[in-house]
Amino acid sequence: MYRYDEIDQKLVDERVVQFRDQTKRFLAGKLSEDEFRALRLRNGLYIQRYAPMLRIAIPYGLLSTKQLRKLAQITDKYDRGYGHFSTRQNLQLNWPKLERVPDILAELATVQMHAIQTSGNSFRNITTDHFAGVAQDEIVDSFVWCEIIRQWSTFHPEFSYLPRKFKFAVNGAKSDRAAVAVHDIGLHAVKDEKGEVGFRVLVGGGLGRTPAIGFVIRDFLPWRHLLTYIEAILRVYNRYGRRDNIHKARIKILVKERGPEKFREEVDAEWAHLKDGAATLVPEEIARIEGRFTRPNYLRLPATDARFEAALATDRAFANWHKRNVHPHKKAGYAAVTLSLKKTGVPPGDVTVEQMEKIADLADRYSFGELRVSHEQNLIFADVQLSDLHLLWQDVRALGFATPNVGLLTNIICCPGGDFCSLANAKSIPVAEAIQQRFDDLDYLHDIGEIDVNISGCMNACGHHHVGHIGILGVDKSGEEWYQIEIGGNQGEIRPGRGASLGKVIGPSFARAEVPDVIEKLIECYLARRDSEAERFIDVVHRVGAEPFKESVYGNADQRAAHRRGQLASA
Amino acid sequence: MATLIKERRIVADSWHLLERGPKGELPEVPARGDVVVPLALWLERRDGLLSRAEKGTLGVWLDANDGPEALAADVRSFPLIAVNFPKFGDGRGYSIARLLRERYGFKGELRAIGDVLHDHLFFMYQCGFDAFALREDQDPQEALSAFNTFSDGYQTSVLRPVPLFRRRLAAGKS
Numbered sequence: 056m057y058r059y060d061e062i063d064q065k066l067v068d069e070r071v072v073q074f075r076d077q078t079k080r081f082l083a084g085k086l087s088e089d090e091f092r093a094l095r096l097r098n099g100l101y102i103q104r105y106a107p108m109l110r111i112a113i114p115y116g117l118l119s120t121k122q123l124r125k126l127a128q129i130t131d132k133y134d135r136g137y138g139h140f141s142t143r144q145n146l147q148l149n150w151p152k153l154e155r156v157p158d159i160l161a162e163l164a165t166v167q168m169h170a171i172q173t174s175g176n177s178f179r180n181i182t183t184d185h186f187a188g189v190a191q192d193e194i195v196d197s198f199v200w201c202e203i204i205r206q207w208s209t210f211h212p213e214f215s216y217l218p219r220k221f222k223f224a225v226n227g228a229k230s231d232r233a234a235v236a237v238h239d240i241g242l243h244a245v246k247d248e249k250g251e252v253g254f255r256v257l258v259g260g261g262l263g264r265t266p267a268i269g270f271v272i273r274d275f276l277p278w279r280h281l282l283t284y285i286e287a288i289l290r291v292y293n294r295y296g297r298r299d300n301i302h303k304a305r306i307k308i309l310v311k312e313r314g315p316e317k318f319r320e321e322v323d324a325e326w327a328h329l330k331d332g333a334a335t336l337v338p339e340e341i342a343r344i345e346g347r348f349t350r351p352n353y354l355r356l357p358a359t360d361a362r363f364e365a366a367l368a369t370d371r372a373f374a375n376w377h378k379r380n381v382h383p384h385k386k387a388g389y390a391a392v393t394l395s396l397k398k399t400g401v402p403p404g405d406v407t408v409e410q411m412e413k414i415a416d417l418a419d420r421y422s423f424g425e426l427r428v429s430h431e432q433n434l435i436f437a438d439v440q441l442s443d444l445h446l447l448w449q450d451v452r453a454l455g456f457a458t459p460n461v462g463l464l465t466n467i468i469c470c471p472g473g474d475f476c477s478l479a480n481a482k483s484i485p486v487a488e489a490i491q492q493r494f495d496d497l498d499y500l501h502d503i504g505e506i507d508v509n510i511s512g513c514m515n516a517c518g519h520h521h522v523g524h525i526g527i528l529g530v531d532k533s534g535e536e537w538y539q540i541e542i543g544g545n546q547g548e549i550r551p552g553r554g555a556s557l558g559k560v561i562g563p564s565f566a567r568a569e570v571p572d573v574i575e576k577l578i579e580c581y582l583a584r585r586d587s588e589a590e591r592f593i594d595v596v597h598r599v600g601a602e603p604f605k606e607s608v609y610g611n612a613d614q615r616a617a618h619r620r621g622q623l624a625s626a
Numbered sequence: 627m628a629t630l631i632k633e634r635r636i637v638a639d640s641w642h643l644l645e646r647g648p649k650g651e652l653p654e655v656p657a658r659g660d661v662v663v664p665l666a667l668w669l670e671r672r673d674g675l676l677s678r679a680e681k682g683t684l685g686v687w688l689d690a691n692d693g694p695e696a697l698a699a700d701v702r703s704f705p706l707i708a709v710n711f712p713k714f715g716d717g718r719g720y721s722i723a724r725l726l727r728e729r730y731g732f733k734g735e736l737r738a739i740g741d742v743l744h745d746h747l748f749f750m751y752q753c754g755f756d757a758f759a760l761r762e763d764q765d766p767q768e769a770l771s772a773f774n775t776f777s778d779g780y781q782t783s784v785l786r787p788v789p790l791f792r793r794r795l796a797a798g799k800s
Contacts, residue, residue, distance in 0.1 A: 062778055062790065069776050077745065085765065093715050094745055176715065206780040206790070212752035213724055213783070216717025282789075294721050328729060333789055334782045340791045 075157035096175030110173040115201040116144030120415040127411035178208040184232040185429035197227030218296035219304035231547035236555035259310030262516035287326035351423040356388025376459040394456035399491035404432035472512030479512035481529025481536035493571040522546040537564040580607035711740035727754035747772040754784035
């Protein structure tokens with residue numbers, strides 16, 4: 056955990072005072088609905104379908120058990136007993152009362168938390184690899200860089216009224232587990248031939264109604280220049296990003312309209328003035344930030360553990376869980392563990408107060424009192440001893456978080472959808488549940504292998520459907536809920552050679568009840584065509600193209616044409 | 627007339643803001659008084675107006691989509707430059723202000739006009755504005771408290787050219 060110094064703490068405390076005053080002025084009629092909206096949004100407060108929704112920041116997804124217990128307390132006191140972990144690694148409460156939000160923020164500040172810039176047209180919570188600091192393929196600890204950028208972006212006086220929201224991701228390992236290509240800015244740490252750390256900088260990626268893959272504006276930005284270079288990008292965006300149309304206001308549209316080369320020239324021209332200025336980072340600052348992170352006090356352990364090996368050999372359920380939910384660690388004798396929040400029948404990402412408290416107890420016992428929220432809406436214990444895994448598994452199973460489905464079809468990313476969100480065109484949670492029920496056979500799931508299924512209830516794409524290997528999008532057709540299916544999306548280069556890509560719609564949309572059948576047909580099509588178990592669904596889609604998949608769902612081209620003619624004739 | 631806050635105090639305002647006419651035509655410049663003219667007018671009649679600017683009775687105002695680059699050569703001639711905020715959510719003026727101060731070295735009065743609200747003052751002040759023509763419905767006394775919203779800031783700004791991390795290191799904190 057990064058520990059605040061007195062200035063960090065004071066700024067967060069001052070934010071509470073500011074928002075309390077704004078809320079008071081709004082309730083007294085001194086602030087218009089519109090103006091308060093802009094202010095409350097940058098404090099994570101939406102007015103939702105049934106009640107306000109408060110989005111609490113979990114910077115880069117890292118959380119201490121002290122903080123999690125406070126979140127449990129707040130959820131219990133101000134809400135209805137459960138919270139929702141989002142794809143931005145944040146926690147959302149769906150029922151707080153507007154006038155009590157300042158009190159919630161005050162409670163959060165006591166554990167170095169806040170809701171700063173979790174929505175609105177602002178620089179949002181920075182996301183990163185949930186295995187930061189423990190991954191075997193680490194290049195840098197991305198938490199350190201996330202914290203540097205968090206500080207730079209917090210209450211930035213020049214960039215607090217951007218044309219639109221701004222999402223930033225940092226990846227510090229070889230594999231991209233942070234989906235950097237689908238963010239307004241994505242950083243991928245690299246080292247040059249001399250071993251100096253720098254960043255590949257991507258700009259203009261994003262999901263939403265105009266999905267785009269970011270372009271590489273710089274192959275290698277030396278780390279010292281990180282802040283001045285970001286400042287140059289943000290200044291070009293703040294000045295020239297469109298403000299006339301909310302749907303064209305993201306930086307990706309500016310990049311597209313200018314063309315990447317022209318955009319790069321503009322950024323470079325701006326950067327020429329800022330480069331080597333006072334905001335140029337120095338090694339002492341990196342060391343200072345690193346030093347303010349608590350570090351696990353690792354034991355020197357052998358690379359294997361006999362009890363653990365024995366349990367693996369004899370306990371099949373444990374072995375299944377280990378295969379999917381336990382991940383390698385850079386320290387010998389340790390592993391990272393995913394607690395799956397994707398049990399069938401529970402809305403993905405939802406956790407009750409009791410569960411939060413129990414998870415905190417387990418993280419204290421097994422993982423140095425810290426945990427992470429992943430953008431796949433699961434929780435991670437990053438530092439578990441191999442010798443504890445069997446015990447931890449039993450405890451986690453008792454809580455319902457041991458579904459061995461990480462990376463598998465039922466590990467669905469899903470937005471809150473029409474059950475909660477006022478933007479949604481359609482429900483998403485029941486669709487996730489129907490798919491999970493259809494694919495409830497674990498052996499079959501393992502046989503299908505790694506696949507990302509992502510569901511969004513509207514084109515705002517909070518469920519990241521564009522980058523699901525199978526993406527499902529809720530659409531509204533004259534007041535009815537329909538679902539469009541995409542295939543071929545990929546969130547980033549998790550496996551070498553398969554970079555980020557956007558899915559393409561396979562054809563006309565479906566009624567909700569049809570969705571599980573369609574998924575099943577797509578899966579059967581894949582299984583019939585893969586050349587080995589190592590070839591994933593996404594690999595087959597890219598190798599053979601979409602046509603066989605379309606055929607499996609809609610029939611061949613002739614059948615589809617005949618069907619369309621029939622529809623036209625009857626219309 | 628909107629209330630003017632300057633250097634964190636409520637003050638009387640002698641400046642008269644000239645706007646384009648209903649058909650977009652440029653305004654006439656009255657012979658006397660302190661006037662602030664639109665950028666386009668300045669660019670069209672610069673040579674005739676320069677002496678008045680240098681005497682300290684003529685300023686210029688930029689709209690949010692105007693570039694401060696257009697004033698680069700003349701910036702030191704003006705006693706006052708105003709920047710318009712057409713809507714409270716429009717943040718372009720913050721960049722314009724920093725450029726005027728940091729890149730072009732403007733030292734005169736930098737005034738925020740338009741949708742200038744209580745809750746904007748803190749960041750505007752950081753970006754180099756020192757005068758604020760509050761929107762008419764704002765409570766000026768209450769608004770004065772906005773300058774104390776935050777006791778520090780992480781970034782470089784006009785008010786704090788040295789970023790917090792350098793000041794922290796200098797103070798030997800860790």
